[in-house]
Amino acid sequence: MADPAVLRRPVRDLELPTRTLNHLEYQGIKTLRGLVKHSKSDLMAWRGFAESSLRDVQRGLARFGLTLRENRTARKRSASDWSSTLKWTFEPPPQHAQ
Numbered sequence: 001m002a003d004p005a006v007l008r009r010p011v012r013d014l015e016l017p018t019r020t021l022n023h024l025e026y027q028g029i030k031t032l033r034g035l036v037k038h039s040k041s042d043l044m045a046w047r048g049f050a051e052s053s054l055r056d057v058q059r060g061l062a063r064f065g066l067t068l069r070e071n072r073t074a075r076k077r078s079a080s081d082w083s084s085t086l087k088w089t090f091e092p093p094p095q096h097a098q
Helices: 019-027 032-036 042-045 050-065 081-084
Strands: none
Touching: 019 050, 032 050, 042 050
């Protein structure tokens, strides 16, 4: 478990490049606690967030003994799961008057 004092530190303490820091601030991430709640996939889904920015974030967090959250694993849905959410309807095409 991470030290609560470390988690309260601002993301600026990671000494990230300005572009990466701007991404985090734009997403409303102000503390290390806010950052470690995100996964690699979360960060990479942000428009303009590059692999190099991800590496910078990971290196910065590692200096404090922290990592990003693990990616969520999606549960495979069975056919019965889908049958309740999908409702198929068939309507014949409209008849044109001749």
